[in-house]
Amino acid sequence: MSLLPLPVTSADRESCEATYVLRRVGEKWSVLILVILGEGPMGFNELDRTVEGLSRRILTRTLRGLESDGLISRTPAADRMEYALTDSGQSLLPLIVALGEWAIEHARHRR
Amino acid sequence: MSLLPLPVTSADRESCEATYVLRRVGEKWSVLILVILGEGPMGFNELDRTVEGLSRRILTRTLRGLESDGLISRTPAADRMEYALTDSGQSLLPLIVALGEWAIEHARHRR
DNA sequence: CTGTATCCTAGCGGATACTG
DNA sequence: CAGTATCCGCTAGGATACAG
Secondary structure, eight states, X not given: OOSSOSSBOHHHHHXXXXXHHHHHHHSTTHHHHHHHHTTOOEEHHHHHHHBXXXXXXXXXXXXXXXXXXXXXXXXXXXXXXXXXXXXXXXXXXXXHHHHHHHHHHSXXXXX | OOSSOSSXXXXXXXXXXXXXXXXXXXXXXXXXXXXXXXXXXXXXXXXXXXXXXXXXXXXXXXXXXXXXXXXXXXXXXTTEEEXXXXXXXXXXXXHHHHHHHHHHHSOXXXX
């Protein structure tokens, strides 16, 4: 039995819900932000200071992307913006962590 | 207890084995190719015909990428090239499928 | 059958400076 | 504190044509 309809058409791809999550996961900082927020909500500047090498511009865009996918929430708190995982984001986290652990177990042989 | 060292430095990121897999998974066709090869080895043209909307150029690059990550093998067979999942690729597949299933369960609310 | 060569576009990622 | 405005380089993705 087959997981996929073969041949795979463009329409199949467009209709596939999986692609957008995969793209998001492939972004440079998204997963890191998700893992960090997995340890608790944070403000914008707190995130900015926590992740070295990430500019505010990119942080903003990354947060917006995660928010538009419903993975994190963005709520104004007293004197700061607070970012936190949504239930959706919470439920995705273990899968991402599993991917990370897989990668660590399988030493890369590239290059 | 924390999964991460906080703050996260650039060096932490560079040393993290997870990133390259995440990037690969985020590529447009990689996961699809992995899933297809999960059903059995295939030749180049077979793949080309199976996946509609994927040019030979991009197919070549995708295959090379997966190969350089050790996820698929590329062996000359009688009158064709044969691509197949490696053990490494086999072991990654369930995690990818899990991600796909997660995405299907959680209807996107974007846009 | 299995690619390569060329050329092009869009978008990610980033540096730097400015804003309410 | 939480962003925006500009500008810029790199590369993923693709169209099209050619090659051994």
